[in-house]
Amino acid sequence: MASHRARHVLGAALVTTALLAPLGATTASARSGAHPPAGAGRAADVLVPIGGGYETDTLEAFARTAAARASGPTVDLVVVPSAYGDAPEDRAENLELAGERAEQLRAACEDAVPSRFTGCTARLAVLLTRADALDPANAAALADPATDGIYVLGGDQGLAMQVLAASPAERAVSAATRRGVVLGGTSAGAAVESRSMINGYVGDLGPAEGLRRGSTLVWWGDDADLERGLDTGSTRAIYDQHFHQRGRLGRTLSTIATADEHFRGASPVGVGVDYGTGVRATDDRMLSGVFGQGSVSVVDLETLGTTHTWGGPQHTLSARRVLTHLMTEGQTYDLSTRTLTRLGHVVAPPRATPWRAPAAPGRGTLVVGGGVLGSPVVADVVERARAVRSDDRARLVVLALGPDAAALGQRYADAARDAGWTGAVRVVTRATLRADSLRGATAAFLVGDDPSTLGADLSGPRVRAAVTDAVRRAPVVLTDGAVSAAVGERWSPVARPSDDELEDAGIAAFRTGDARWRTGLGLVRATVVPHLAADNRWGRLYGSVAVDRGAPVLGVLDGSAVVLERGSASVSGESVVVADGDEARTWTSANGSIGAANVVLDVFSDGQRLRR
Numbered sequence: 001m002a003s004h005r006a007r008h009v010l011g012a013a014l015v016t017t018a019l020l021a022p023l024g025a026t027t028a029s030a031r032s033g034a035h036p037p038a039g040a041g042r043a044a045d046v047l048v049p050i051g052g053g054y055e056t057d058t059l060e061a062f063a064r065t066a067a068a069r070a071s072g073p074t075v076d077l078v079v080v081p082s083a084y085g086d087a088p089e090d091r092a093e094n095l096e097l098a099g100e101r102a103e104q105l106r107a108a109c110e111d112a113v114p115s116r117f118t119g120c121t122a123r124l125a126v127l128l129t130r131a132d133a134l135d136p137a138n139a140a141a142l143a144d145p146a147t148d149g150i151y152v153l154g155g156d157q158g159l160a161m162q163v164l165a166a167s168p169a170e171r172a173v174s175a176a177t178r179r180g181v182v183l184g185g186t187s188a189g190a191a192v193e194s195r196s197m198i199n200g201y202v203g204d205l206g207p208a209e210g211l212r213r214g215s216t217l218v219w220w221g222d223d224a225d226l227e228r229g230l231d232t233g234s235t236r237a238i239y240d241q242h243f244h245q246r247g248r249l250g251r252t253l254s255t256i257a258t259a260d261e262h263f264r265g266a267s268p269v270g271v272g273v274d275y276g277t278g279v280r281a282t283d284d285r286m287l288s289g290v291f292g293q294g295s296v297s298v299v300d301l302e303t304l305g306t307t308h309t310w311g312g313p314q315h316t317l318s319a320r321r322v323l324t325h326l327m328t329e330g331q332t333y334d335l336s337t338r339t340l341t342r343l344g345h346v347v348a349p350p351r352a353t354p355w356r357a358p359a360a361p362g363r364g365t366l367v368v369g370g371g372v373l374g375s376p377v378v379a380d381v382v383e384r385a386r387a388v389r390s391d392d393r394a395r396l397v398v399l400a401l402g403p404d405a406a407a408l409g410q411r412y413a414d415a416a417r418d419a420g421w422t423g424a425v426r427v428v429t430r431a432t433l434r435a436d437s438l439r440g441a442t443a444a445f446l447v448g449d450d451p452s453t454l455g456a457d458l459s460g461p462r463v464r465a466a467v468t469d470a471v472r473r474a475p476v477v478l479t480d481g482a483v484s485a486a487v488g489e490r491w492s493p494v495a496r497p498s499d500d501e502l503e504d505a506g507i508a509a510f511r512t513g514d515a516r517w518r519t520g521l522g523l524v525r526a527t528v529v530p531h532l533a534a535d536n537r538w539g540r541l542y543g544s545v546a547v548d549r550g551a552p553v554l555g556v557l558d559g560s561a562v563v564l565e566r567g568s569a570s571v572s573g574e575s576v577v578v579a580d581g582d583e584a585r586t587w588t589s590a591n592g593s594i595g596a597a598n599v600v601l602d603v604f605s606d607g608q609r610l611r612r
Helices: 056-067 088-112 130-134 136-143 157-164 168-178 249-262 376-388 405-418 451-458 461-473 482-486 499-508 539-547
Strands: 046-050 074-080 119-124 149-152 182-186 197-201 216-219 237-241 269-273 277-282 286-292 296-300 307-311 316-327 331-334 339-342 345-347 365-369 395-401 424-429 443-448 476-481 527-529 553-556 560-565 568-573 575-580 585-588 594-605
Touching (some): 046 056, 056 074, 056 149, 056 182, 056 277, 056 286, 074 136, 130 136, 130 157, 136 168, 157 168, 157 216, 197 237, 197 249, 249 296, 249 316, 269 277, 286 296, 316 331, 365 376, 376 405, 376 443, 376 476, 376 560, 395 405, 395 451, 395 461, 405 443, 443 461, 451 461, 461 476, 482 527, 527 539, 539 553, 539 575, 539 594, 553 560, 560 575, 568 575
Parallel strands (some): 046 182, 074 149, 149 182, 237 269, 395 443, 443 476, 527 553
Antiparallel strands (some): 046 277, 269 296, 296 316, 307 316, 316 594, 331 339, 339 345, 365 560, 553 575, 560 568, 575 594, 585 594
């Protein structure tokens, strides 16, 4: 959704003629011959979903797309604010804000279009309420043969469709796209460009729960009700917006899996468009011309014959062989054949052969946590330790690293006792660690929550030796947070984001060099990304593949862990996502984003073995 407040549709108000006037010196209605006559053949439909924001480069890219189909002398655009909603007391404010956006689009168009045009106009179609949309007069600008582009503003996509569905305004939009008018929009304006439309999360659920069945409200476009995207929207793709910024890969994975069930094995393609980024979709077939600040994600459950179920107490997605790509400039993707090209060459799909899960690095059980405090994983670890020894000689040692290590270690010690540990518990830190501190422990918790300070802790041979020896010799070991990352092949020293930094972190994680990878202890033969959803680190799956295609990447959600035992690797907790880049190709976009083809994801739920 856009940053402004979403308002409820409560009624209609008088449409002012001033707001129907174009912004710019030349009126669109004075133009003649805007499009070829109908007898010349139907023009290709062009949709331009933009993942969020009103960045100048994305507005200019939309304007250039509209200009490419315009015959002059001006490029004439219509702005649709239906996602804003309308309470009577907010109507004037909403119209003023929408008018400002229209002027912003016009100014960007003026700077972007070729010199053969004398300028641009942008007029506001006053479509804030259902009553507005039912009045054919308010669709006049959409129906005007002079119109070259229609731009749907951000806000609430469900609200937008409650206004527009099966109205004269929607019919005018559909007719306009059939005659060659370019349809674009940002945020909610992108969401409505798919016929089956994501309408947000259910209740209080969010990105952390995105892999759960039913966590996302989808308005399907294949029935008679009006809960859907635009009638002219894509039937081959489901567009999601603010994609990297708000950590929505999980919800698209579960949405496309649900769509596979809904459409009886013929799922559409998931297309995730990030903030400040857009893509052109021609005739609901060809994606091309990625523009803006980020990349466009493609999620495909058909090419590799993806299979899926739902597992665990939360009915979390379990899926094998999900094919994904990160599209940047120079790529096209055919939504019909699901064929990716890069620089004019077809990229053959991978064989997706089985990968090898990491083996237990020591004699006992290693539980690699993604952030398990407050979750049933702690009880699982305690139960394993009690099975080894539960008498008065049982001993748990918590080695806590980073700032406030003593307090952090105490929280884990308290969690272990709450989970039923009755043996001795000792908390040690870097300052109090001795060579024999963990020797003979029944169980060891090796924890750290601050990646930015972990390097300093691990630089000391005493800490490195303690972690290594515990992992290799203790009967039961839990690593959590930053330490889980450090025991793998590589780890990132970038600090965990605060709540205010989550969106920026999500975007940055899909950019080359953001992780600033360091060599890990190599005890687990994989890259481990803890706090995958909570820290909005989905991009790290691709960033690690870009560095080393040969090692699998284990994305571990909060409340989840990978359990490594002799001869097996399994999941404890809600979900683990494995990225396999063995047959992938990666590159760096001109804007610094990671580009990738053929990264295969496998998603595992509670109790499942890690294997394809």
